Amino acid sequence: MNYAPLREECFEANMELPRLGLVLYTFGNVSCLDRAAGVFAIKPSGIPYETLAPQDIVIVDLDGKVVDGALRPSSDCNTHLELYKAFPAIGGIVHTHSTFAVAWAQAARAVPLYGTTHADHLAADIPCTDFMPDERIQNDYETETGLQITECFRKNGFDPSEIPMVLVAGHGPFTWGATAAKAVFNARVMEELCKMAYLTEAINPNAQRLKDSLVQKHYNRKHGKDAYYGQK
């Protein structure tokens, strides 16, 4: 199989992170999945973006084994793997340590849906997982991180197609989408929503969640069955 196109797509999506100001040094990674082929491409661990090249991208199968590439995959590889296994509609995943999203994760709070900018992208608060119990930290930590996210979604009945982002408590954001490019888009939007929600609370400590009628209106004009935002 020719992995070059998948590598190229993964490389391009990774390079968007520093351009969008979402990563410092190597603090982030993007993967993209070819579900038919059962493999995903992911950034190698600890390689700076300045020197990253398409051929450095690592190809991993859905058992977590490297099937092509000379480098070790991102240390977060198994988190990506669990998300791909549990969320059948997604094709790309992003993890960053972007500033405002990390601040909410460290504050261990879900990000309240305060306005239409948020509702244009998701009709719910941005969820935040619980802190991981000690016994799970001792296991395969990155696999457990993925399981923590998927369990959070299953228990709460969240649809990963409708809520394409999560905060891992004490850690930071993960986002996903149909493609790696869409997952990067969601990472950038999430950082902005986190900044806006922080400022909203600073300006009005009693700010109210946006009422549901407005949430539904904005979410559905972009994502509902009668959506009319954008071109046909």
Place this chain on the structure above:
Amino acid sequence: MNYAPLREECFEANMELPRLGLVLYTFGNVSCLDRAAGVFAIKPSGIPYETLAPQDIVIVDLDGKVVDGALRPSSDCNTHLELYKAFPAIGGIVHTHSTFAVAWAQAARAVPLYGTTHADHLAADIPCTDFMPDERIQNDYETETGLQITECFRKNGFDPSEIPMVLVAGHGPFTWGATAAKAVFNARVMEELCKMAYLTEAINPNAQRLKDSLVQKHYNRKHGKDAYYGQK
């Protein structure tokens, strides 16, 4: 009629938004009006600024019908339409989701006039509408957003030539002006006023509104009948 000059003016004003850091992705739009011809030019819906071209700009008449252009106009088109119909002196409108203005809108607070930077541009707090009632959200939402703004101005006796900006509660800023370029200028100024007011309250929770004598002095030296700011 040759719509090329109106399209060009609208295109240039739209392209200022990313240059000024006021929009992320497609979160904003500018229109400009030819009142004699009874048409306005507006950004097409959901087209990224990176690929936007002058010929993509959509021409709409004052009944809200597209009269020229292959693309759908901004989903906020009917809000622009209502403002053009109610405010006879304006020739351009801007809507963004700029960070600090959105934060005040989500906080559902008018922005207090704390200093001369604000008074140099308007002699009043930046108004914030009420949240839209549910029955109006179910109607033509974007038309209702425009009506909400114009009713807010009429009820409060605000002059849209003197207060060229508003916050829609839970949503974000709209600004306008004699031209699209002036409306963009007002959008950038508004974002700065929102940031300064936020910081002012953080530094002094008991900060006082600027006294009226100073407000009038600054507003009138730029905008009064004896204005002496700028060149003759």
Place this chain on the structure above:
Amino acid sequence: MNYAPLREECFEANMELPRLGLVLYTFGNVSCLDRAAGVFAIKPSGIPYETLAPQDIVIVDLDGKVVDGALRPSSDCNTHLELYKAFPAIGGIVHTHSTFAVAWAQAARAVPLYGTTHADHLAADIPCTDFMPDERIQNDYETETGLQITECFRKNGFDPSEIPMVLVAGHGPFTWGATAAKAVFNARVMEELCKMAYLTEAINPNAQRLKDSLVQKHYNRKHGKDAYYGQK
């Protein structure tokens, strides 16, 4: 007299303001004085930095009369004039509406000396004037603004060579120095000190002013008679 060198110096100092992020649109101005010739050069009123050229700079004498130049001087010209008359050692003045300095001015608070970054430049809090009384606002407002600053320094025994900056309550910062370039340097430093002091109070609402022994040590190693910072 050939005003070209003074114009050029004034032009260069003005152009530093947008490069340093201290001005938005036309919200600022720099002047520089030739005390022997009894004239100063100042930015024309309301001219955007993008189109400003050295020949646009206006030459004004110490009676406030334009002696050379086709344009009107900055509307703040008389404030500069009063400072040049009262502070015999200064050769350049800057006025901006930089974000954090304006926030402190709007909060009507002197900026506490919290650390060595501040003490490296001045050994006192950054002063903030009182709000101007109404009767003075009705006079020549810009002259009164200058007088307000010079009276604040005289009454408090402040030495303008040692405290090269002030906040005008409700308005914003003025800085000065031996040259226009030094006044611009002070404007940039002041903005940073204002940002740091704001963050310091946010991190520790009970933060203490830096003790005087440390203030004196830092100020004097740069500015005292036995200064050893920099090259001989």
Place this chain on the structure above:
Amino acid sequence: MNYAPLREECFEANMELPRLGLVLYTFGNVSCLDRAAGVFAIKPSGIPYETLAPQDIVIVDLDGKVVDGALRPSSDCNTHLELYKAFPAIGGIVHTHSTFAVAWAQAARAVPLYGTTHADHLAADIPCTDFMPDERIQNDYETETGLQITECFRKNGFDPSEIPMVLVAGHGPFTWGATAAKAVFNARVMEELCKMAYLTEAINPNAQRLKDSLVQKHYNRKHGKDAYYGQK
């Protein structure tokens, strides 16, 4: 001895500071040590980064004497000297006045370890020294600053290889590493950790320190004996 390579390494590390947004004007300095030769290279005092050249870098021995170079070394030279003498494993030192680190130093607070971004780099709060007693300020101040840091580490049993950074109360950050480049990396990371911790407390005033099991997991996957982050 040929000092050119050491000068070049020092020059390059210094020039990273403005590129990373860590210094304003001359507010910072980097040194790098050749421990075998018993000399270190350091930025000259008060020279702007715009005009700094490799040949300007000053070579100093471990008695603090300039052994090569035409310029005076950084006024903080003796602080670097004390750190090199007390911390045998380090090869580079950075001092800046970066905004968020200074704010924590002025707040005189250690930076709590709130998340994995922090734990990826150090498994402890970022320490903050006490304020220097007056009698020590009157001595060789810069030597005393170094001693204050090394005493803080010795008394608290901190390992400078594991905690490569410190805040000096009322002053600002110092960082170090095996090389000057690594010390610069630590300076940039520290500034980001300071910003994230500030935002975390703003979002949740009751935010908890990250639990130790998560701290150890993250620190050790990057720095422990079984570290698996990065390439082999």
